Amino acid sequence: MKLLKSLMALSLVACLVAGSAIADCAPITQNGSAACTSLVGIQYAGTTEVSLNEQFSSQMIVTPNQDVAEVVVKSSVPEGLTYVSSTPAAQVNGTSLTWTLGDLDAFQCQNIEINWQANQEGTFKQCAYVIAYPRTCFVVKATNPRIEVEKTAPETALVDQPFTYTVTIKNVGSGLAKNVVVTDTLPEGVSLVSDPEARTFTMTAGDMIPGCVKTASFQAVAKDRGTYCNKVTAKGDNTNQADAQACTKVFKPQFEIYKSGTESQLVNKKANYTITVVNTGDTTFENFTVSEQPGANLQVLDANGAQGNTWTVPSLGPGQKVEFSVVATSPVVGETTNCATTTIDGVTKQACCNTKWYGQAALLIEMVDDPDPIQLDAEPAEEVTYTITVTNQGTADDSNITMKVVFPAEITPISCGGATNGTVTGKEVTFETVPVLVPKQAVTWTIKAKGEAVGDARIKSYLNSDLLKNPVVEEESTHVY
Numbered sequence: 001m002k003l004l005k006s007l008m009a010l011s012l013v014a015c016l017v018a019g020s021a022i023a024d025c026a027p028i029t030q031n032g033s034a035a036c037t038s039l040v041g042i043q044y045a046g047t048t049e050v051s052l053n054e055q056f057s058s059q060m061i062v063t064p065n066q067d068v069a070e071v072v073v074k075s076s077v078p079e080g081l082t083y084v085s086s087t088p089a090a091q092v093n094g095t096s097l098t099w100t101l102g103d104l105d106a107f108q109c110q111n112i113e114i115n116w117q118a119n120q121e122g123t124f125k126q127c128a129y130v131i132a133y134p135r136t137c138f139v140v141k142a143t144n145p146r147i148e149v150e151k152t153a154p155e156t157a158l159v160d161q162p163f164t165y166t167v168t169i170k171n172v173g174s175g176l177a178k179n180v181v182v183t184d185t186l187p188e189g190v191s192l193v194s195d196p197e198a199r200t201f202t203m204t205a206g207d208m209i210p211g212c213v214k215t216a217s218f219q220a221v222a223k224d225r226g227t228y229c230n231k232v233t234a235k236g237d238n239t240n241q242a243d244a245q246a247c248t249k250v251f252k253p254q255f256e257i258y259k260s261g262t263e264s265q266l267v268n269k270k271a272n273y274t275i276t277v278v279n280t281g282d283t284t285f286e287n288f289t290v291s292e293q294p295g296a297n298l299q300v301l302d303a304n305g306a307q308g309n310t311w312t313v314p315s316l317g318p319g320q321k322v323e324f325s326v327v328a329t330s331p332v333v334g335e336t337t338n339c340a341t342t343t344i345d346g347v348t349k350q351a352c353c354n355t356k357w358y359g360q361a362a363l364l365i366e367m368v369d370d371p372d373p374i375q376l377d378a379e380p381a382e383e384v385t386y387t388i389t390v391t392n393q394g395t396a397d398d399s400n401i402t403m404k405v406v407f408p409a410e411i412t413p414i415s416c417g418g419a420t421n422g423t424v425t426g427k428e429v430t431f432e433t434v435p436v437l438v439p440k441q442a443v444t445w446t447i448k449a450k451g452e453a454v455g456d457a458r459i460k461s462y463l464n465s466d467l468l469k470n471p472v473v474e475e476e477s478t479h480v481y
Contacts, residue, residue: 038065039064039065039066039068039132039134040062040063040064040065040068040071040104040130040132041061041062041063041064042061042063042073042129042130043059043060043061043063044058044059044060044128045058045059045061046058046059050118051118052118052119052121053117053119054118055084055115055116055117056115056116056117056118057113057114057116058114058116059111059112059113060073060111060112060114060128061109061110061111061112062101062104062110062111062112062130063108063109063110064104064105064106064107064108064132065106065107066106066134067103067104067105067106067134067135067136067137068103068132068133068134068135069102069103069132069133069134069135070102070103070132070133071100071101071103071104071110071130071131071132072098072099072100072130072131072132073098073099073101073112073128073129073130073131074096074097074098074099074128074129074130074131075090075097075114075126075127075128075129076095076096076097076126076127077095077096077126078124078125078126079124080118080119080120080122080124081116081117081118081119081126082117082119083114083115083116084115084117085114085115086099086112086113086114086115087111087112087113088112090114097114097128099112103135104132143173143174143175143176144173144174144175145171145173145174145176145177145178145208145210145236145238145239146171146172146173146174146177146240147169147170147171147172147177147180147208147234147235147236147239147240147242148169148170148172148242149167149169149170149182149232149233149242149244150167150168150170150244151165151166151167151168151184151232151244151245151246152168152246153165153166153246153247153248154248155248155249156248156249156251156283157222157248157249157250157251158250158251158252158253158283158345158346159222159223159224159225159251159252159253160221160222160223161221161345161346162193162219162220162221163219163220163221163222164217164218164219164220165184165201165217165218165219165220165230165246166215166216166217167182167184167201167215167217167232167244168213168214169182169203169205169208169213169214169215169234169242170212170213171208171210171211171212171213172210172211173210173239174210175210175238176207176208176209176238177207177212177236177238177239178207178236178237178238178239179206179207179236179237180204180205180207180208180234180235180239181202181203181205181235181236182202182203182205182216182232182233182234183200183201183202183232183233183234184200184201184202184203184218184230184231184232184233185200185230185231186199186200186201186220186228186230187199187228187229187230189222189223189224189226189228190220190222190223190228190230191220191221191223192218192219192220193218193219193220193221194218194219196221201216201218203216205234208236222248222250224252225250225251225252225282227247227248227249227250228247228248228249228250229245229246229247229248230245230246231243231244231245232244232245232246251281251282251283252281252282252283253281253285253344253345253347254279254280254281254282255277255280255281255285255344255347255349256277256278256280257275257276257277257290257341257342257349257350257351258275258276258278258351259273259274259275259276259338259339259340259351259352259353260273260276260353261273261326261338261355263354263355263356264355264356264357264358265329265330265355265356265357266357266358266359266360266395267329267330267331267332267333267357267358267359267395268329268330268331269329270327270328270329271327271328271329271330271355272325272326272327273325273326273327273338273353274323274324274326275290275292275323275324275325275326275340275351276321276322276323277290277313277316277321277322277342278320278321279316279317279318279319279320279321280319281318282318284315284316284317284318285313285315285316285344285345286314286315287312287313287314288312288313288316288342288343288344289310289311289312289313289342289343290310290311290313290322290324290341290342291309291311291340291341291342292309292310292324292338292340293309293338293339293340293341293350294309294328294336294338294339295336295337295338295339296336297330297331297332297336297357298329298330298336298338298355299328299329299331300326300327300328301327301328301329302325302326302327303326303327304324304325304326306324311324324340326338330355330357332357333358333359333395333396334356334357335354335355335357336354336355336357337353338352338354338355339351339352340352358396359396359397359439360394360395360396361394361396361397361398361437361439361465361467362392362393362394363391363392363393363394363398363437363463363465363467363468363472364390364391364392364393365388365390365463365474366388366389366390366391366474367386367387367388367389367459367461367474367475367476368386368387369384369385369386369459369476369478370384370387372384372477372478373478373479373480373481374450374451374478374479374480374481375451375481376451376453376454376480376481381450381451382450382451383414383448383449383450384411384448384449384450384451384478385446385447385448385449386405386446386447386449386476387444387445387446388403388405388418388444388445388447388461388474389442389443389444390403390434390437390442390443390444390463391440391441392437392438392439392440392442393439393440394439395439396439397436397437397438397439398436398437398465398466398467399435399437399466400433400434400435400464400465400466401433401434401443401463401464401465402430402431402434402463402464402465403430403431403445403462403463403464404428404429404431404462404464405428405429405430405447405459405461405462406427406459406460406462407427407428407429407449407457407459408427408457408458408459409427409452409453409455409457410451410452410453410454410455410456410457410478410480411449411450411451411452411457411478411480412427412449412450412452413427413428413429413448413449414448414449415447416431416445416446416447416448417445417446418431418443418444418445418446419431419434419443419444419445420432420433420434420443422445424447429447431445437465451480452480453480454481455479455480456479456480457477457478457479457480458475458477459475459476459477459478460473460474460475461473461474461475461476
């Protein structure tokens with residue numbers, strides 16, 4: 001074995017002669033150093049002349065041209081010189097100097113600095129040689145791929161409303177993680193939005209280099225209230241198994257909306273309504289609106305601070321309620337529907353109430369004579385005409401309107417006509433009944449009469465109808481002279 005190693009080793013020699021620089025294998029360079037080119041290069045440099053008893057230094061530079069092993073530099077101390085020290089330190093055995101440098105990589109320079117002292121006059125030759133073995137290496141790197149997985153989920157969610165899970169997988173190790181797969185199995189009662197029949201989400205992350213991060217998100221939905229926790233697992237062909245868990249508390253939004261109000265009212269009068277929203281669930285509602293929606297023929301007079309008939313509710317906790325008041329009217333006889341609507345967490349509810357609006361008949365009677373006064377003994381005899389008008393000023397029909405006119409002794413009726421036929425009987429005129437008088441409608445009758453005696457005559461008309469409990473009497477004065 002020693003023979004084999006000797007055959008494999010290559011020895012190069014560098015020489016230094018005090019007073020001159022000499023190399024056995026290469027020309028002398030300008031600074032007095034020499035170079036050798038082979039398995040290991042060695043350069044030897046130093047001063048060319050020194051004084052007696054003067055200390056001086058020389059330097060050897062060892063440079064491998066490829067990877068080498070067991071590098072040893074050997075030298076001897078010439079007679080007339082004294083070895084003082086070196087860096088690195090040499091192993092000294094008598095006049096032999098040895099430097100064991102071990103393994104060196106290609107072109108990895110190793111400097112040896114030697115201090116000498118000249119003890120006598122003369123020329124001294126100091127030589128060194130290097131022994132090294134060719135070195136080849138096999139390199140293998142052992143790594144530790146290690147994965148971590150994180151899962152995030154909302155703290156709260158609503159029944160039947162989608163919410164999002166996010167899964168993050170990381171390779172925090174030092175090597176390639178191969179064929180990483182993430183599996184997330186949802187708990188009973190929770191399903192994927194993309195596939196309501198499925199409860200397993202799978203992400204194929206594939207090969208992941210160190211530091212690689214991959215993220216995936218998916219939506220799920222819960223069918224009932226409760227707290228749902230689910231575990232995600234990540235595993236590669238050459239990695240550890242990583243797990244993570246996230247929990248979400250699912251609430252069921254429940255609320256009711258009610259509306260109450262005046263059941264019947266006279267047209268053009270005020271009706272009052274109350275809207276009530278009650279949180280009957282187990283979660284707080286925030287920033288929702290309640291809208292007043294008046295039906296046809298209904299006019300809102302006051303909406304209790306609403307903006308455009310809409311209220312905004314900042315917050316409504318479980319068991320709490322909020323109320324709003326509305327004042328409205330209708331100019332039309334009939335039934336109106338008044339509704340209120342709210343939408344909370346995607347759920348819309350409406351509440352309505354009806355009001356029956358009724359009218360009121362109001363009869364106005366007017367009687368006018370023309371001319372006034374009349375002359376009793378004029379030729380030809382003067383006649384007076386009485387015009388009687390009845391108007392329904394109200395908002396409802398009146399029916400069975402009757403008219404009777406009674407004359408005093410000073411005036412006698414002659415004939416009559418108008419909206420219905422009339423009959424003259426002595427000093428009394430009666431007209432046939434008007435069946436219906438609708439709002440704003442008017443009927444007119446006329447009576448012609450003559451003077452009978454001088455005086456201030458007072459003619460009286462008697463109006464009656466289904467609405468009137470007692471006749472309305474209208475009196476007109478006519479002067480006869």
